[in-house]
Amino acid sequence: MSDQPLARHPLTHLRRQRGWSLTDLAQVVQRRAGVNMAANRQKIWRWEHGLAVPDLPAQLAIATEVGIDPNTVAALPWPTWLLTVDGMERIDQGWTTGTAKDTLTLVGCMTDISDDDRRAYLLLTGQQAADLATAWAAVPAVPTIPTSKLRHATGHGIVDAELAGWVEGRVHQLWHLDDLIGGDYCLTLAQADLQLIRRLLEQARFGGLIEQRLLTAAGELLRLTGWCAFDADRHAAAERYWHAGLRTSAAGGDTLTGAYILSLMAMQHSYAGDGRTAINLLQTARERIGPGSSRTVHAMLDAWQVRAHAAAGEAAQALKALARADAHWERRDPDEDPAWAYWMRRPSHTIEVGLGFVGLGRTDTAVRLLEEGQAGRSLDYTRDTALGLTAIASAQAEQGDLNGALENAGRAADLMATVDSSRVTDLLQSFSRRLPHGPVQTAFQARLETLAQAPDQSVE
Structure with missing residues (x-):
């Protein structure tokens, strides 16, 4: 696979597709719009990291250079109009x-x-x-x-x-x-x-x-x-x-x-x-x-809706969705299930439900449900075990239980030595950033960096 970092902003992807450096793009904007780009690299970097939004002349300069109609720029907010450069197959x-x-x-x-x-x-x-x-x-x-x-x-x-x-x-x-x-x-x-x-x-x-x-x-x-x-x-x-x-x-x-x-x-x-x-x-x-x-x-769909309502800040609706999900689970007939549903467990014990409660700030409930789910998870689910441990650690950190959080996050990091999941790694990085500044955070971040530098595991 490519060693190039992931593009986390449409402007980064556009630059790479055109072979432009930060300075190259700054020169495009200055040439097309006459915008002062004295601090060129810094401006582009801030745009790509969501720290600033280019003004309209700069946006129009980029659009003109890559052949996007100015009306598209006027109709769509930044950076949505950039998605029209190299978007989806027709839907x-x-x-x-x-x-x-x-x-x-x-x-x-x-x-x-x-x-x-x-x-x-x-x-x-x-x-x-x-x-x-x-x-x-x-x-x-x-x-x-x-x-x-x-x-x-x-x-x-x-x-x-x-x-x-x-x-x-x-x-x-x-x-x-x-x-x-x-x-x-x-x-x-x-x-x-x-x-x-x-x-x-x-x-x-x-x-x-x-x-x-x-x-x-x-x-x-x-x-x-x-x-x-x-x-x-x-x-x-x-x-x-x-x-x-x-x-x-x-x-x-x-x-x-x-x-x-x-x-x-x-x-x-x-x-x-x-x-x-x-x-x-x-x-x-x-x-x-x-x-x-x-x-x-149906239980799966309702369980995922718990996380969705949590993301929308709707605690009451999240609880109702979980009640529906568990009710479906109690009345399920395994003979009706598609083959891919082999992984599904009681909805209240799924990691997504636990993460939903973390998002709602109900960390006591989150820890209880996530720990119950971990107890019933076999070693065949290494990635999910690491994800569940990370979710528990995040909830414990919110509770102020730093020792418990570090223990579970450390166990998750150990498992990630044999699993390649950016989703879990991202959550571990997020957990690390929320740790108190000082030796504890520095030590855990160093542990994650060591993990990231480990050689790829071969798959036979």
Whole structure:
């Protein structure tokens, strides 16, 4: 993978795409707008770190240089208009098998999107994400094809059916590998499998029944690949994978995977602090699958809504969502669950619910629920164990229990020696920044820096 740092602001990405240094961009602004850029590098740096907003002449200078209509700059706030330079694949196309394949090709034909797209910010606005979810929910259901009919339809093409089964099994293997070693490691593996499915779907020798099965597998794999990108802080890439996953799962008739993708998009917006968009996405997913679907999936959607309401500062609604989630869990029938729901546990014991209570300032409740969840988590979930310990440490730090916080954060850091998850590392860094200034913070920060410099773990 590339050693280049993630781009955490659209202007940083734009500079890299054009091969500009900070000074180069300052010269562009001065040449185009005549703006005084005496402190050029410092100004650009402040723009890219969200510490200042360029005035309108400077914005128009950048837009003119890269070919963006001034009306776009006038219509959209900074830095939203920069997203039009290198944005998402089109989300306003019709929902057909053809457009599903086209979108899969766009994200799957890249050699390694995890290196090509290193943007650690969202491409879709809240309204665009809601529009995409609404369009997905309106797609007519595609009938599910029984495996027995599939084998009958392929006749002597039994190798095709076996190959489809291999692809499905491979997706399941990657689910569990991600639990163990984290999204950064699994991202390249998932991308390689996307290449395979893309090539298979491009070959006309498969009949319609095999095609539907492969589209369903593609939707599941795109969901996982987006999750790996999200776990690695590559948020723009995650959105692009999930957009393609919504289309391929819809073409394959897999509504539950589409709902799962929307729930992950909601989680992404919750992490970004946009609880309202997260709530809207989860509501759309819930309405689309209907009350007769798996109660475990409904429990998951309501559990994630706890975190969304917390991000929106809505404590009462968060408590109601948790009550609904636990009620669904009590009445679940495991036989109704999709295969990917193997990881789901009692909603009140999930890490996202615990983080929601941390965000609401209810640290006593957060610690209790997170510790109960940790007690029931097996060693097969290394990344989640580290994430849970970090969440507990964050809550304990808020309570003033510095010793307990450092103990749990230290255990999480030890686990991260064998896991590659930028999401967990970011939370550990955030925890470190909240420690009291002095020797304790310096020592813990040094520990994290040692972890970051450790050689990559090989995956066999």
